[in-house]
Amino acid sequence: MDVTIRTLTPLWTGNVDGTMDRIHEAGIIGSLRWWYEAIVRGLGGWACDPSKHECPDKDGKYCDVCRVFGATGWRRRFRLEVVDDTQAIWDDPDRMLNIRPPDRNRGWFLPPGQMGTLTLRLDGDERTLALLAALFLFLERWGSIGAKPQLGYGVFAVENRDQVQQWASRWQWNAMGDRKPDQALPDLRRFGFFRYRFRPEKPGWWTQVPGIRRVATQVQPLVTRYRTVPISPALKNEWRFHEWQRRWGDDRQIFGSLRPERRRSRVAVSWAYSVEKREWEVRGWGWLPAEQDAGQHLWRVLINERVWAETLGTTGGMSTLQAASVSDVQRVLEVVKE
Ligand SMILES: [Zn+2]
Numbered sequence: 154m155d156v157t158i159r160t161l162t163p164l165w166t167g168n169v170d171g172t173m174d175r176i177h178e179a180g181i182i183g184s185l186r187w188w189y190e191a192i193v194r195g196l197g198g199w200a201c202d203p204s205k206h207e208c209p210d211k212d213g214k215y216c217d218v219c220r221v222f223g224a225t226g227w228r229r230r231f232r233l234e235v236v237d238d239t240q241a242i243w244d245d246p247d248r249m250l251n252i253r254p255p256d257r258n259r260g261w262f263l264p265p266g267q268m269g270t271l272t273l274r275l276d277g278d279e280r281t282l283a284l285l286a287a288l289f290l291f292l293e294r295w296g297s298i299g300a301k302p303q304l305g306y307g308v309f310a311v312e313n314r315d316q317v318q319q320w321a322s323r324w325q326w327n328a329m330g331d332r333k334p335d336q337a338l339p340d341l342r343r344f345g346f347f348r349y350r351f352r353p354e355k356p357g358w359w360t361q362v363p364g365i366r367r368v369a370t371q372v373q374p375l376v377t378r379y380r381t382v383p384i385s386p387a388l389k390n391e392w393r394f395h396e397w398q399r400r401w402g403d404d405r406q407i408f409g410s411l412r413p414e415r416r417r418s419r420v421a422v423s424w425a426y427s428v429e430k431r432e433w434e435v436r437g438w439g440w441l442p443a444e445q446d447a448g449q450h451l452w453r454v455l456i457n458e459r460v461w462a463e464t465l466g467t468t469g470g471m472s473t474l475q476a477a478s479v480s481d482v483q484r485v486l487e488v489v490k491e
Contacts, residue, residue: 154282154320156273156289157312158298161426162381163242163266165306166299171264172246176237176271182229184298184307186222187339189288193217195341195482198329202338217329221281231277231285239269242375250371252386254364256394261386266299266306268379279323286320291486295346295438295477297423303409305385305423308436326486336443341486343443344479345452348436349461350428351472359425361466363387380427384435384465388422391464396454402447420455425465435465441478452478 166180167173190200193216201207201216201224208215208224215227223229243250243265253260275285289311292298297307311317334340353359359382360369375381393408409418422437439455441448454460456476462468479485 154275154286154316155313156275156286156317157270158273158289158293158309159270159312160239160266160268160307160309162297162308162424163268163306163379164239164271164299164309165264165266165301167264167301173241173264173267174246176235176239176267178233178235180299181235181273182222182233184300184302185285185288185292186218188292188296189221190218191339191341191344192288192291192326192482192486193329194332194334194338195344195479196326196329197331199332200338221284230281231275234274234276236272236274237267239267239271241265242268242379243371250368250383252364252368252383254387254390257364257390260364261304261389263304263383263386264301266301268381270312283320283324286317287324287326287486289317290321295436295485297421302421303418305383305421305437308423308426326483328483334443339440341479341482343441343448344438345441345455345476346436346438346479346485347456347474347476348434349465349472349474350432350434351465351467352432352470353465353467354470358466359384362464363390382425382433384425385422385437387464388435388461389418389420391460392420392454396457396460398450401450402442402444407442407447407451420451435461 166177193200198217200218208219215224219227221230246265249262249264251260251262275282293309293311299307334342359376360366362384364387365372393404397404405416407419410416419440423435425433425435428434439451441451456474458474461474462472477485
Protein backbone atom coordinates (compact mmCIF):
# COMPACT_ATOMS: atom_id res chain seq x y z
CA MET A 154 0.00 0.00 0.00
CA ASP A 155 1.28 3.44 -0.90
CA VAL A 156 0.21 6.48 1.08
CA THR A 157 1.29 9.61 -0.77
CA ILE A 158 1.15 12.68 1.36
CA ARG A 159 1.68 16.37 0.81
CA THR A 160 2.86 18.36 3.79
CA LEU A 161 0.74 21.31 4.90
CA THR A 162 3.10 22.27 7.71
CA PRO A 163 6.76 21.18 7.93
CA LEU A 164 7.50 17.59 8.76
CA TRP A 165 10.10 16.99 11.46
CA THR A 166 11.69 13.58 12.08
CA GLY A 167 14.90 14.82 13.65
CA ASN A 168 18.15 13.24 14.69
CA VAL A 169 18.96 12.93 18.37
CA ASP A 170 21.34 15.89 18.05
CA GLY A 171 18.43 18.14 17.07
CA THR A 172 19.23 18.43 13.38
CA MET A 173 17.51 16.65 10.49
CA ASP A 174 19.18 15.47 7.29
CA ARG A 175 16.33 13.47 5.76
CA ILE A 176 12.96 11.93 6.59
CA HIS A 177 13.54 9.21 9.16
CA GLU A 178 11.19 6.22 9.05
CA ALA A 179 11.56 5.79 12.81
CA GLY A 180 10.19 9.28 13.40
CA ILE A 181 7.09 8.50 11.38
CA ILE A 182 6.56 5.09 12.95
CA GLY A 183 6.97 6.61 16.42
CA SER A 184 4.16 9.07 15.78
CA LEU A 185 1.88 6.40 14.30
CA ARG A 186 2.47 4.31 17.38
CA TRP A 187 1.77 7.18 19.76
CA TRP A 188 -1.59 7.87 18.11
CA TYR A 189 -2.50 4.21 17.89
CA GLU A 190 -1.82 3.87 21.63
CA ALA A 191 -4.21 6.77 22.32
CA ILE A 192 -6.85 5.17 20.08
CA VAL A 193 -6.50 1.69 21.57
CA ARG A 194 -6.86 3.10 25.09
CA GLY A 195 -9.76 5.24 23.88
CA LEU A 196 -11.49 2.08 22.70
CA GLY A 197 -10.93 0.43 26.09
CA GLY A 198 -8.10 -1.81 24.90
CA TRP A 199 -4.68 -2.50 26.36
CA ALA A 200 -1.78 -0.29 25.25
CA CYS A 201 1.22 -0.80 27.49
CA ASP A 202 3.25 2.09 28.89
CA PRO A 203 6.23 2.11 26.48
CA SER A 204 8.52 3.48 29.19
CA LYS A 205 7.91 0.48 31.46
CA HIS A 206 8.68 -2.62 29.40
CA GLU A 207 5.38 -4.29 30.26
CA CYS A 208 5.23 -6.38 27.09
CA PRO A 209 5.11 -9.32 27.04
CA ASP A 210 3.36 -9.75 30.40
CA LYS A 211 4.05 -12.70 32.69
CA ASP A 212 1.75 -14.92 30.61
CA GLY A 213 3.69 -14.03 27.46
CA LYS A 214 0.91 -11.81 26.06
CA TYR A 215 1.51 -8.61 24.12
CA CYS A 216 -0.69 -5.53 24.27
CA ASP A 217 -2.88 -4.48 21.33
CA VAL A 218 -0.29 -1.92 20.22
CA CYS A 219 2.86 -4.04 20.48
CA ARG A 220 1.12 -6.75 18.46
CA VAL A 221 1.13 -4.32 15.52
CA PHE A 222 4.18 -2.16 16.25
CA GLY A 223 6.41 -4.79 17.80
CA ALA A 224 8.27 -5.24 21.08
CA THR A 225 11.13 -7.36 22.34
CA GLY A 226 10.49 -10.84 20.94
CA TRP A 227 7.72 -9.74 18.59
CA ARG A 228 8.27 -8.31 15.14
CA ARG A 229 6.49 -5.25 13.85
CA ARG A 230 3.68 -6.35 11.54
CA PHE A 231 4.60 -3.99 8.73
CA ARG A 232 7.53 -2.49 6.90
CA LEU A 233 7.78 1.15 5.95
CA GLU A 234 9.92 2.66 3.26
CA VAL A 235 9.87 6.38 2.51
CA VAL A 236 10.18 7.74 -1.02
CA ASP A 237 11.16 11.26 -0.15
CA ASP A 238 10.54 14.25 -2.36
CA THR A 239 10.67 16.94 0.31
CA GLN A 240 13.14 19.70 1.03
CA ALA A 241 14.23 21.61 4.11
CA ILE A 242 12.36 24.89 4.41
CA TRP A 243 15.63 26.69 5.01
CA ASP A 244 19.16 25.54 4.31
CA ASP A 245 21.06 25.85 7.53
CA PRO A 246 19.95 22.97 9.79
CA ASP A 247 21.45 24.67 12.84
CA ARG A 248 19.53 27.87 12.44
CA MET A 249 16.39 28.12 14.53
CA LEU A 250 13.56 30.50 13.86
CA ASN A 251 13.09 32.33 17.15
CA ILE A 252 9.52 33.54 17.55
CA ARG A 253 9.24 35.85 20.51
CA PRO A 254 5.88 37.48 21.21
CA PRO A 255 6.32 40.99 22.68
CA ASP A 256 5.89 39.95 26.32
CA ARG A 257 8.34 37.00 26.23
CA ASN A 258 12.08 37.02 26.91
CA ARG A 259 13.01 33.81 25.22
CA GLY A 260 10.13 32.74 23.06
CA TRP A 261 9.99 29.62 20.91
CA PHE A 262 12.70 28.09 18.75
CA LEU A 263 11.58 26.39 15.55
CA PRO A 264 13.87 24.09 13.54
CA PRO A 265 13.67 23.78 9.73
CA GLY A 266 11.33 20.90 8.87
CA GLN A 267 10.76 19.45 5.43
CA MET A 268 8.00 20.41 2.99
CA GLY A 269 6.89 18.66 -0.17
CA THR A 270 5.44 15.26 -1.03
CA LEU A 271 6.50 11.87 0.14
CA THR A 272 5.26 8.37 -0.47
CA LEU A 273 5.07 5.94 2.42
CA ARG A 274 5.40 2.46 0.99
CA LEU A 275 3.85 0.01 3.46
CA ASP A 276 4.17 -3.74 3.39
CA GLY A 277 2.30 -6.16 5.60
CA ASP A 278 -0.72 -8.41 5.89
CA GLU A 279 -4.05 -7.12 4.67
CA ARG A 280 -5.51 -6.48 8.10
CA THR A 281 -2.53 -4.44 9.26
CA LEU A 282 -2.56 -2.34 6.09
CA ALA A 283 -6.29 -1.68 6.48
CA LEU A 284 -5.65 -0.52 10.05
CA LEU A 285 -2.80 1.74 8.95
CA ALA A 286 -4.95 3.22 6.16
CA ALA A 287 -7.67 4.06 8.70
CA LEU A 288 -5.03 5.52 11.01
CA PHE A 289 -3.64 7.76 8.25
CA LEU A 290 -7.10 9.07 7.39
CA PHE A 291 -7.71 9.88 11.05
CA LEU A 292 -4.37 11.68 11.28
CA GLU A 293 -5.02 13.56 8.06
CA ARG A 294 -8.18 14.94 9.61
CA TRP A 295 -7.20 15.47 13.23
CA GLY A 296 -3.55 14.64 13.90
CA SER A 297 -0.10 14.80 12.35
CA ILE A 298 2.97 12.65 11.70
CA GLY A 299 6.57 12.96 12.80
CA ALA A 300 7.82 14.75 15.91
CA LYS A 301 7.07 18.17 17.44
CA PRO A 302 3.30 18.12 16.97
CA GLN A 303 3.08 20.54 19.90
CA LEU A 304 4.87 23.15 17.79
CA GLY A 305 2.65 22.50 14.82
CA TYR A 306 4.78 20.23 12.63
CA GLY A 307 3.57 17.30 10.52
CA VAL A 308 0.11 18.28 9.28
CA PHE A 309 -0.53 16.69 5.90
CA ALA A 310 -3.03 15.87 3.16
CA VAL A 311 -3.33 12.43 1.55
CA GLU A 312 -2.87 12.73 -2.19
CA ASN A 313 -4.01 9.24 -3.26
CA ARG A 314 -7.14 9.41 -1.17
CA ASP A 315 -9.27 6.93 -3.16
CA GLN A 316 -6.73 4.18 -2.79
CA VAL A 317 -6.22 4.80 0.92
CA GLN A 318 -10.00 5.03 1.49
CA GLN A 319 -10.42 1.69 -0.19
CA TRP A 320 -7.93 0.09 2.16
CA ALA A 321 -9.50 1.82 5.16
CA SER A 322 -12.97 0.57 4.22
CA ARG A 323 -11.76 -2.92 5.19
CA TRP A 324 -11.11 -1.73 8.71
CA GLN A 325 -13.70 -1.20 11.44
CA TRP A 326 -12.88 0.56 14.70
CA ASN A 327 -14.48 -1.56 17.39
CA ALA A 328 -14.49 -1.52 21.18
CA MET A 329 -11.35 -3.33 22.33
CA GLY A 330 -12.14 -3.83 26.01
CA ASP A 331 -13.46 -2.00 29.02
CA ARG A 332 -10.36 -0.49 30.57
CA LYS A 333 -10.80 2.89 32.23
CA PRO A 334 -8.57 5.83 31.26
CA ASP A 335 -5.16 5.93 32.97
CA GLN A 336 -4.56 9.61 33.50
CA ALA A 337 -0.81 9.33 32.98
CA LEU A 338 -1.17 7.98 29.44
CA PRO A 339 -2.73 9.50 26.30
CA ASP A 340 -6.27 8.23 25.80
CA LEU A 341 -8.53 9.50 23.04
CA ARG A 342 -11.42 9.75 25.50
CA ARG A 343 -9.56 12.66 27.09
CA PHE A 344 -8.81 14.54 23.88
CA GLY A 345 -10.42 17.52 22.25
CA PHE A 346 -9.74 18.53 18.64
CA PHE A 347 -10.20 21.91 17.00
CA ARG A 348 -9.88 23.49 13.58
CA TYR A 349 -10.03 27.20 12.77
CA ARG A 350 -10.59 28.39 9.23
CA PHE A 351 -10.37 32.01 8.22
CA ARG A 352 -10.30 34.31 5.24
CA PRO A 353 -7.98 37.22 6.03
CA GLU A 354 -8.85 40.61 4.66
CA LYS A 355 -5.26 41.40 3.65
CA PRO A 356 -2.58 39.15 2.14
CA GLY A 357 -0.09 40.45 4.70
CA TRP A 358 -2.27 39.45 7.69
CA TRP A 359 0.49 37.26 9.09
CA THR A 360 2.88 40.17 9.74
CA GLN A 361 0.53 41.35 12.50
CA VAL A 362 0.62 38.07 14.42
CA PRO A 363 2.50 38.66 17.71
CA GLY A 364 6.19 37.79 17.41
CA ILE A 365 6.24 37.44 13.63
CA ARG A 366 7.15 40.99 12.63
CA ARG A 367 10.63 40.69 14.11
CA VAL A 368 11.36 37.71 11.86
CA ALA A 369 9.22 38.73 8.89
CA THR A 370 12.08 38.47 6.39
CA GLN A 371 12.68 34.88 7.45
CA VAL A 372 8.97 34.03 7.38
CA GLN A 373 8.18 35.68 4.05
CA PRO A 374 9.75 32.89 1.92
CA LEU A 375 7.78 30.27 3.88
CA VAL A 376 4.57 32.10 3.05
CA THR A 377 5.40 32.64 -0.62
CA ARG A 378 6.91 29.27 -1.30
CA TYR A 379 5.13 26.88 1.06
CA ARG A 380 1.97 28.75 2.04
CA THR A 381 2.50 28.17 5.75
CA VAL A 382 3.04 30.56 8.68
CA PRO A 383 4.46 29.62 12.12
CA ILE A 384 1.66 31.07 14.24
CA SER A 385 1.74 28.31 16.90
CA PRO A 386 3.94 30.33 19.34
CA ALA A 387 1.52 33.28 19.24
CA LEU A 388 -1.49 31.14 20.12
CA LYS A 389 0.36 29.21 22.81
CA ASN A 390 1.56 32.44 24.32
CA GLU A 391 -2.00 33.76 24.52
CA TRP A 392 -3.41 30.57 25.95
CA ARG A 393 -0.70 30.00 28.47
CA PHE A 394 0.23 33.46 29.69
CA HIS A 395 -2.96 35.45 29.12
CA GLU A 396 -5.88 33.04 29.29
CA TRP A 397 -4.87 30.22 31.61
CA GLN A 398 -5.24 31.05 35.31
CA ARG A 399 -2.88 29.57 37.85
CA ARG A 400 -5.71 28.67 40.22
CA TRP A 401 -6.96 26.18 37.61
CA GLY A 402 -3.68 24.23 37.85
CA ASP A 403 0.04 24.39 37.17
CA ASP A 404 0.55 25.77 33.66
CA ARG A 405 3.76 23.75 33.28
CA GLN A 406 1.75 20.55 33.50
CA ILE A 407 -0.53 21.71 30.72
CA PHE A 408 1.80 23.63 28.42
CA GLY A 409 5.08 21.88 29.10
CA SER A 410 8.39 22.82 30.67
CA LEU A 411 12.09 22.18 30.33
CA ARG A 412 12.94 22.49 34.01
CA PRO A 413 13.01 20.95 36.57
CA GLU A 414 12.09 18.05 34.30
CA ARG A 415 11.23 17.93 30.65
CA ARG A 416 7.49 17.82 30.31
CA ARG A 417 5.77 17.79 26.95
CA SER A 418 2.92 20.16 26.30
CA ARG A 419 -0.55 18.62 26.36
CA VAL A 420 -1.64 21.13 23.75
CA ALA A 421 -0.71 20.95 20.08
CA VAL A 422 -1.49 23.62 17.53
CA SER A 423 -0.38 23.71 13.91
CA TRP A 424 1.13 26.46 11.84
CA ALA A 425 -1.39 28.21 9.61
CA TYR A 426 -1.59 26.62 6.17
CA SER A 427 -3.34 27.74 3.06
CA VAL A 428 -6.29 25.55 2.09
CA GLU A 429 -7.83 27.46 -0.76
CA LYS A 430 -6.85 30.51 -2.66
CA ARG A 431 -7.78 32.96 0.07
CA GLU A 432 -8.49 30.70 3.01
CA TRP A 433 -6.21 29.54 5.77
CA GLU A 434 -6.57 26.91 8.44
CA VAL A 435 -5.02 26.10 11.82
CA ARG A 436 -5.76 23.03 13.83
CA GLY A 437 -4.71 21.09 16.85
CA TRP A 438 -5.72 19.19 19.92
CA GLY A 439 -5.59 19.18 23.67
CA TRP A 440 -5.06 16.22 25.95
CA LEU A 441 -7.39 17.38 28.68
CA PRO A 442 -6.42 16.76 32.33
CA ALA A 443 -8.54 14.19 34.14
CA GLU A 444 -9.49 16.61 36.90
CA GLN A 445 -12.90 17.71 35.72
CA ASP A 446 -12.42 21.45 36.33
CA ALA A 447 -8.97 21.75 34.82
CA GLY A 448 -10.08 19.77 31.78
CA GLN A 449 -13.09 22.00 31.21
CA HIS A 450 -11.11 25.19 31.74
CA LEU A 451 -8.48 24.10 29.25
CA TRP A 452 -11.09 23.13 26.68
CA ARG A 453 -12.83 26.49 27.05
CA VAL A 454 -9.52 28.31 26.60
CA LEU A 455 -8.71 26.37 23.44
CA ILE A 456 -12.03 26.96 21.74
CA ASN A 457 -12.45 30.61 22.68
CA GLU A 458 -13.04 32.24 19.29
CA ARG A 459 -12.23 35.72 20.57
CA VAL A 460 -8.66 34.64 21.33
CA TRP A 461 -8.26 33.08 17.89
CA ALA A 462 -9.57 36.16 16.13
CA GLU A 463 -7.50 38.62 18.16
CA THR A 464 -4.28 36.65 17.89
CA LEU A 465 -4.54 36.02 14.17
CA GLY A 466 -6.02 39.43 13.48
CA THR A 467 -9.11 38.02 11.80
CA THR A 468 -11.67 40.13 13.66
CA GLY A 469 -14.07 41.36 11.03
CA GLY A 470 -13.11 38.75 8.46
CA MET A 471 -14.83 35.44 7.82
CA SER A 472 -13.87 32.67 10.23
CA THR A 473 -15.22 29.42 11.69
CA LEU A 474 -14.10 27.28 14.59
CA GLN A 475 -14.93 23.60 14.52
CA ALA A 476 -14.39 21.64 17.73
CA ALA A 477 -14.86 18.06 18.90
CA SER A 478 -14.37 17.04 22.48
CA VAL A 479 -14.12 13.30 22.37
CA SER A 480 -16.77 11.60 24.44
CA ASP A 481 -17.66 9.23 21.63
CA VAL A 482 -14.38 7.84 20.36
CA GLN A 483 -15.84 5.73 17.57
CA ARG A 484 -17.67 8.70 16.11
CA VAL A 485 -14.47 10.74 15.85
CA LEU A 486 -12.69 7.79 14.26
CA GLU A 487 -15.52 7.03 11.84
CA VAL A 488 -15.64 10.62 10.68
CA VAL A 489 -12.86 9.75 8.26
CA LYS A 490 -15.21 7.59 6.20
CA GLU A 491 -17.50 10.47 5.27
ZN1 LIG B 1 2.84 -3.42 24.58
